[in-house]
Amino acid sequence: MAHGPATLADGWGKYISRWVFTTNHKDIGTLYLWFSFAMFIMGGAFAMIIRAELFQPGMQLIKPEFFNQMTTMHGLVMVFGAIMPAFVGLANWLIPMMIGAPDMALPRMNNLSFWILPFAFAILTSTLFMEGGGPNFGWTFYAPLSTTYAPDTVNYFIFGVHIMGASSIMGSINIIATVMNMRAPGMTYMKMPLFVWTWVITAFLLVAVMPVLAGAVTMMLMDINFGTSFFDAAGGGDPVLFQHVFWFFGHPEVYIIILPAFGVVSQIIPTFSRKPLFGYSSMVYATAAIAFLSFVVWAHHMFTVGMPIAGELYFMYATMLIAVPTGVKVFNWITTMYRGSLTFETPMLFSIAFVILFTFGGFTGMMLSIAAADMQYHDTYFVVAHFHYVMVAGAVFSGTAAVYYWLPKWCGKMYDETMGKVQFWIAFIGFNITFMPQHFLGLAGMPRRYADYGLQFADWNMVSSIGAFMYGGAQILFLFNVIRTIGWGKPTDDPKVWEGAEGLEWTLPTPAPYHTFSTPPKVK
């Protein structure tokens, strides 16, 4: 117990073994977070290539074949490589500290679930350098474009998805086991911080739907290599079946991405409002309601596929319903701020931007849920704008907020407030310049996943590209700020760090020692 973690002073060999063999939740959390940031930069680079090509009409830099690989890889890397691991990293760092546990319940599995991830992404990315190129069928990989008509490298893609799925399932089982078994005495379910609540619910979603994704890619594998016809109309199969299976995974997946983000924001807003979270129990119930609804609305992604009208109506009504629990959350956050004593440090700025921009994305979501109007919106830039408002301004902004918020606790150093705010404003403005015009593009008729477009779309595409480069620049600044903090930030040993912070993790010393809560705290 007494030994600390190996540092560079112990030599490279020991230092590397520490990270490879670690079963410490803080180390694994750190690994997840750095991995996710690396993927974020890579996925971002793909996006820059896309936006550079779309800067003007015509094909200037790349060929359509490579463009399609870029859109596909961008989506896959961002969803599975950047956002999901980022929140697993936060879960690893924070859940034990929030519930008063010494570590995660299944530490060795924790190690495994992280270390298979780099291999999954190495396999996936290596296809870009292979004959035939990387996956080029979109992150939704609709059959038969992804089966009969796919490059041979699709088999690597399938293998990669399987590994990612295994990693996610193990990660979620671990979280569920930890929360169910390792809470400190007195830490009842309804006392758990909201971040823990949203993550448990997310973990159940993951365990339920990742196997469905695995099923979908396995059916693809069979169709491609073993002569089955699940998705091949010529053999009696049905390409639409693929979409049902995919979206049965895919819609819960978008909530897997956003629920932990809700949790993060529900921790940060009370801190900087100096006031407890409003409507704690309704937040928990709303999260559960959203999770439940997410299983029964999947075909709202398929309104144009030609479903019978009864199906179409059902999926429309069910989707509209999601607005109710989502609204409850937004109202709760705002009411938490009401009659608080507000300050606007960087984490708070990102959280407020989250509330505003996520709500905006919720509004466009409402519009998309109206099937008759979706016939016009579907597969246009309007949808691209919608999901970037909820996923980038939602998940990525809240992830950024989380890093600024807990970084001082993790490393005992304070980030530079001015630099944090500079990053925030560049990101906020850049984000809106990028994605606001995409609403107009979509409404005016520009389909998504287009390598080239007519002249009537030229201006807004140029604006959007400029915004994208700006937003990309903000991420480089983020990296700089984090490294600068860890290396040269102002040391702090205030356990609370923030005046208004509440919760078990803030009772620990700063920086958090390698082992914490070896004896469980008592929660009143």
Next chain:
Amino acid sequence: MLKRAQALFLGLLSPAVALAMAGSVSAESTTRQLNMPQGVTEVSQAAYDIHMIMMWICTVIGIAVFGFMFYVMYAHRKSRGAVAANFHEHHVVELIWTIVPALILIVMAIPATSALLKVYDTENADIDIKVTGYQWKWQYEYIGEGVKFMSELRTSQDEIYGRTPKGEHYLREVTQPLVIPTGKKVRFLITGNDVIHSWWVPDFGVKRDAVPGLFTAAWAKTDVPGTYVGECTELCGIGHAFMPVVVEVKEEAEYNEWLAGKKEEAAIYASTIGKEWTFDELMVRGEEVYERSCAGCHQSDGNGIPGVFPALKDSPIALGAKEGHIAVLIDGVAGTSMQSFADQLSEVDIAAVVHYERNAWGNDVGDLTQPIDVLNYKQGQ
């Protein structure tokens, strides 16, 4: 372009300025549009109306919610001496903001439902047209009229790759548009040949996936003659952005004339199928067909894309027996993206393109492939 980039850059100091700047350069491009088109059919109008209703509802809620939020951010800041209250629950308020949104939703569901019923009202059509999505073009078949043709992008590769200036109708022009009459209810029966495509004409409010093995129906009826441009909206491979939809709506008399012309064309074509073509005639026609239908994958220089699309230059099939070469085009290659062209290209076009592939890029087979060879192969099957 550079100037324009500069102008926009400056404009980006504030989005509002950007908007104004963008407006000022619009003369150069086609009309700028920010909102969904109202379109020319009942369905597109219904979509537009419900879109506007939703947008206004969201705007009003947004102003209320964000307005309150900004007020709080201003009034209750610590720097203004605000002291935090300590409440964290209020059942009545929480109940209200659950029930009121639910009520709003119920109200919204009414127009949303009636709009959808319109979309699905495909019964009692006057004209049926089968629309088939191919990689990367559309085929239109006037059911019961014996008229069927392919509609492909007309914009040249040179324009796309910036070797010549882009024309006014860049990526919005096709070899043969779909033609429909005014005042008649036209039903589209939509399907796919290879992968899934999606047939979208914004001004008709029609977007339907073209799924292989499945027919979906949509309809349009309009009194406004004109040319309406749409797109393929389901990712379908490298030509996804290059298979626009163009529909011409003509007055009924004009439409009938056009249809009669089409039928005559088909008859004339049938009578010329036996004609002997010369080497050079076939090369010229073949190159045209190749660029339109084959170069997308096999590339203009016949080199293909390694690992994805095989090269035709020096390929054993192009240099081998003529029948084998024709067979590939007629039958396709199972399990690959090389589809059958039997239905997409005429006998003349298939003969010409086979001839071209056997005699271009240093493939000097030197033989002639005549339409009759293609016909013989088809009939021999």
